Amino acid sequence: MQRPPAPAVLVCSAALLLAACATREAEDDRPPMTPSGVTAQAGSATSVHVMWDRSADDKGVTGYEVYRAGTKVMTLPGTKRMVDIDGLAPRTAYSFTVRARDAAGNLSGTSAAASVTTPSAAPDDHRDPTRPERVEGRTDSGTSVTLTWQPATDDTGVTSYDVYQEDSRVHTVTGTRTSARVTGLRPGTVYTFTVRARDAAENSSPDSNSVDLTTPSAPGDDSANTAPTDLEATVRKGGIELRWTPPETGAPVREHQLHLNGRPATTIVWGAQPPAGTATYTMTVTDEPGTRYSIKLRARLPDGKWGAFSAQRTVVVR
Structure with a gap:
């Protein structure tokens, strides 16, 4: 009976060994760092605002878990580092901790506890505070x-x-x-x-x-310069008048996109000669008084891409 050549067995064994090593290297068993800077502040008689500093992980933090007295009450994505905990009792002491989680499911240690006491409720209080x-x-x-x-x-x-x-x-x-x-x-x-x-x-x-x-741009990044500036929104009878300064792009800006309450509402297009300096546009509104609108703009740049958004303006229909 003929035996297989010894080198073939050695090569196979080596391949299996390399695969096993690669699998072990791919495994992530290192937990994220324990979150720090946890604070808890009463927002009202029945709610608390919990915040913490960003945690770190060799593969990246994918989520955070918030605990009240050791019981998990909230799970958040890794991009969030604050949350409001509602449904609490007035005049009650609470303690909150946070743990970070990575993509492999590893959990960090438990953060230091942040303690807070909710204030007393104010029954039949329907009067709003004055504005800051x-x-x-x-x-x-x-x-x-x-x-x-x-x-x-x-x-x-x-x-x-x-x-x-x-x-x-x-x-x-x-x-x-x-x-x-x-x-x-x-x-x-x-x-x-x-x-x-x-x-x-x-x-x-x-x-x-x-x-x-x-916010200051990173070196070599001038994207903020593509945003319209000086946006004003004034409520008129039957409409909202907008005024703004288009960005300096080296060429006429013929098109702006109007976003209303976070969604594209319309595209404002000028013909061969867009207005010089301040641009104006009146948006017709038929909603009942008290309707709230949040408005912002962005310009189409000479290369066909949309520029950065302007500052947002919020108005209430009278």
Whole structure:
């Protein structure tokens, strides 16, 4: 009986060994770093705002888990580092911790606990706080800004301030604070921020004045220069009048895209000779009084691509 050549057996064994090593190398059994900087602040008598710093992992963090007294109450994607926990009881002490998770399902250690006590409820409180005044801001870096404002007032007391970026709440601080630092932004981007005050009964104030901030661009990136500037939105009878300055592109800007409440609404096109300097457009509206519109624009650039968005303006139909 003929035996197979020995070298063939050795080659096969070597191939199997290499495959096994490659499999072991591909396995990820290293957990992410434990999240730090966890804070918990009462937003009202029945809600708490939990925040934390970004965790790190050799393969990347894909999610976070938030725990209340050791019980998981929320799972979030890796891009989120704050959450509002609702449905809580007034005048009650709570403790929150956070764990990071990677794509392989490895969980980090449990963060240090952040403790908070919700305030007393204010029954039959239907009066909104006054709006925060004189909101101002500065850019700290390409990814963060700091906002400041004058305090609001309320008949039962302001429990928190909510920071909105366009129409999304991105940060919350306690009612004793009059400043907030917003992180996780993109370089070379125009952001519009407003602040609202909130009381223990979840009544929110009207929007503060808006503040537009452009984060510094990364080296070699001038994308922010493609955004329309000086956008104004004024409610008129039967419509909303818009005025803005098109970006400098080296060629006439003949086309702008109008976004309404976060969605493309129409394309504004000029013929052979677009307006020089300030551009204007009146948008017809037929919705009932009290309807809220959020408006922003972007220009079509000479290369056919859309430029960066303008700052956003929010108006309410009278």
